[in-house]
Structures are given as structure tokens and as C-alpha cells.
Amino acid sequence: MSPRPTTANPNAQAAPGVAEQDVRIELAGRAPVQARIYGDKVAGGGPLVLHFHGGTFVCGDLDDGRMVARLLAASGAVVVSLAYPLAPQNPFPGAIEVGFDVLEWLFKNRTRLAGKGARIFLAGEEAGGNLAAAVALIARDRGHPPLAGQLLLSPMLDPCVGTESLRKATADDGMHCKWAEGWAKYLGRPKDALHPYAVPSASLRLGQLAATLVVVGQDDAMRDEGLAYAARLRDAGNTVTSIVLPSAAGWEEALAQGASGECPCAVTVKQHFREFFSAAPPPAD
Numbered sequence: 618m619s620p621r622p623t624t625a626n627p628n629a630q631a632a633p634g635v636a637e638q639d640v641r642i643e644l645a646g647r648a649p650v651q652a653r654i655y656g657d658k659v660a661g662g663g664p665l666v667l668h669f670h671g672g673t674f675v676c677g678d679l680d681d682g683r684m685v686a687r688l689l690a691a692s693g694a695v696v697v698s699l700a701y702p703l704a705p706q707n708p709f710p711g712a713i714e715v716g717f718d719v720l721e722w723l724f725k726n727r728t729r730l731a732g733k734g735a736r737i738f739l740a741g742e743e744a745g746g747n748l749a750a751a752v753a754l755i756a757r758d759r760g761h762p763p764l765a766g767q768l769l770l771s772p773m774l775d776p777c778v779g780t781e782s783l784r785k786a787t788a789d790d791g792m793h794c795k796w797a798e799g800w801a802k803y804l805g806r807p808k809d810a811l812h813p814y815a816v817p818s819a820s821l822r823l824g825q826l827a828a829t830l831v832v833v834g835q836d837d838a839m840r841d842e843g844l845a846y847a848a849r850l851r852d853a854g855n856t857v858t859s860i861v862l863p864s865a866a867g868w869e870e871a872l873a874q875g876a877s878g879e880c881p882c883a884v885t886v887k888q889h890f891r892e893f894f895s896a897a898p899p900p901a902d
Contacts, residue, residue: 635690639679644718651700652719653679654730656690662734664694664765664894667723667752669716671743671872673773673799674704684871685742685770688883692890694738695731697723701748708805709815713751720752724762727900736765736900739827742872743839744799746772750817750846757826764827765897768890771832771839771872774818774846776800776810786838796838818846823853830893831859832886834868860889 636657641649666689670682679700686698699719701712720739727735741749746769753767775783778797787794804810813820831847833840840861847859862868866882880886 635687642719642722644715644722647715647718650715650719651679653683653686653698653700655686655696655698656694658695658730658732658735659693660732662728662732662736662900664689664692664738664897665723665727665731665735666694666696666738666740666768667716667720667749668696668698669701669712669739669741669745669748670698671741671745671771671773672703673795674712674744674747674803675799676703677744682742682745684874684880685740688880688886689740689768689890691883692887693894694890695735696740697730704799705802705805709803709809709812712748713755713814716748716752717755720756721762734900736894736897737762738766738768738894738897739764740768740770741772742770744773744803746770746839746843747774747817750774751814753826754814754817754820763900765900766828766830766893767826768830768832768893769843769846771834771837771868772843772846773799773839774816775842776804776816780841780845782836782840783838783842786836818842818849823850824855826850826853826855828856828893828897829858830889831857832862832868832889833860834862834866835864837869858889858893862886 638654640652643649668686670677682698686696689696701715739749739753809815829850831843833843847857851857862882868882871880
């Protein structure tokens with residue numbers, strides 16, 4: 618069950634001070650999955666994050682998740698960024714089933730990956746934020762593994778794609794709605810839209826979840842659905858921090874550019890990440 622190093626992407630350039638390694642994770646009963654590990658373990662253990670990249674469920678890869686993964690690693694975490702199966706070839710629940718299996722693998726290997734005392738977090742941007750939220754629900758329902766928190770970054774949570782922020786983003790760009798197309802391909806059957814693991818924001822049972830950090834941008838298409846989910850989690854009795862980055866921070870542009878993006882808000886975002894990690898409860902065995 619140990620990861621096997623593979624040849625690193627020759628076009629990938631590690632961020633200064635952040636180690637990167639491409640690996641293959643062997644999972645019982647399914648094909649191996651590719652992942653990229655960022656950061657190094659520290660004495661006493663630190664945050665260990667399972668990260669899901671964005672891409673409206675249908676595109677994206679490890680390179681597209683690099684900007685967010687580097688920010689997490691630069692905030693003190695060891696990050697395992699997952700190349701999960703994409704729709705439409707792998708509609709719901711393919712990605713979250715693989716994601717949960719990798720989460721269990723992460724927990725079993727937590728000491729080797731991030732040091733003794735490592736705490737487990739989930740994180741994801743855009744469609745990856747949906748997958749992180751869904752895997753958090755599965756972990757709660759199955760009672761294992763214990764999570765210290767989830768970081769939902771401009772999460773894609775509303776298949777109705779009718780929020781004010783999303784309509785404004787689509788109108789401003791004069792583009793087709795890539796989010797609607799992504800949802801249509803991810804939800805293979807109409808009834809899947811009623812499943813809480815497919816649409817976590819529609820779940821009727823949101824209590825007893827790990828602490829949550831929601832980060833969105835002021836001009837972010839996902840702003841309204843992210844904040845709405847934060848409010849529902851808070852109303853259900855969970856510990857929730859929600860951050861709206863100003864337009865000048867460049868959050869939306871950095872997410873859209875993926876691997877090539879430089880986030881002007883990096884210092885601010887890393888500070889929010891560090892504070893969230895620091896406030897997490899001690900690890901549970």
C-alpha cells in the first residue's frame with residue numbers, strides 16, 4: 618500500500634522550498650491512481666491534506682491543481698494531490714469512491730507521510746471542493762477516518778447553476794456555462810442530483826462535520842453557493858470560517874490559470890490556511 622515514485626513531469630517546476638514528487642498509489646480492488654505529494658514531514662507531525670483539483674468534474678489534472686497545492690504546502694502541510702477519475706467516462710460516484718479509498722490510505726500512512734501526530738484534512742477548489750465536501754460526509758457517516766478539517770475553495774456545489782454570482786460571471790464573460798455542462802456530465806442520472814454525496818449542499822443532515830474553511834472571491838462565480846453552504850454548515854452546529862477575498866486579490870484569475878497562475882493573494886491565503894490548521898483539534902488515533 619505504499620506509494621511508488623514515478624517519473625516527475627518534466628515541465629513541472631517545484632516552488633522554492635516546496636518538495637514535489639509524483640507517485641502511484643496502490644488501492645485494493647481498483648486500479649492504481651496517480652498523485653503528487655508536496656512538502657516534507659516535520660518533527661511532531663503536521664497537517665496532512667488530501668487535495669482535489671478543479672475542472673468542472675470533466676477536466677483538469679495534477680498540474681492544474683499545483684497552485685492551490687503549493688499554497689497549502691507553503692502553509693505547513695504535506696499535500697497529496699489526487700488525479701481522480703473524470704466524467705463523463707466516470708460519472709458520480711466514481712471520483713468520490715476513489716477519493717475515499719485514498720483518504721483511508723492517507724490515514725494508514727499518515728505517520729510516514731507527515732510525521733507522528735499528523736492531522737488529516739480535505740481540500741479542493743471548484744469541482745474539487747465538491748468532492749472534498751462529499752468525502753467529508755462519507756467519512757462522517759462511516760465513522761472513519763477522523764478528520765481535522767476541510768478547506769473548500771470556491772466550491773462547486775449547486776447543480777441549478779442559478780446563483781447571482783454565477784449568472785454575473787457567465788454574463789460578463791459572454792461564455793457558455795461550463796459549470797452547467799460539467800454538472801450534466803457528472804450526474805449520470807437525474808436522480809443523482811438528489812444524492813447528498815453528489816450535491817453536499819442539498820444534504821438534509823450536515824451536523825457533526827469537521828471544522829470547515831470556505832474561501833471565495835468577491836467576483837467569484839462560486840461565491841454565492843460557497844457562502845450558502847458555509848451558512849448551512851454553521852446553522853447545523855459546525856465550526857465554520859468563511860472568507861471573501863476582495864476583487865483586487867486576483868483569486869479567481871489564479872484559480873482559472875491553474876499551474877501557471879501566480880496568486881497576488883498568496884500571502885493572505887496562506888495566513889488563512891495557517892490559522893485554520895493551527896486551530897484544528899489534536900489527532901485522533
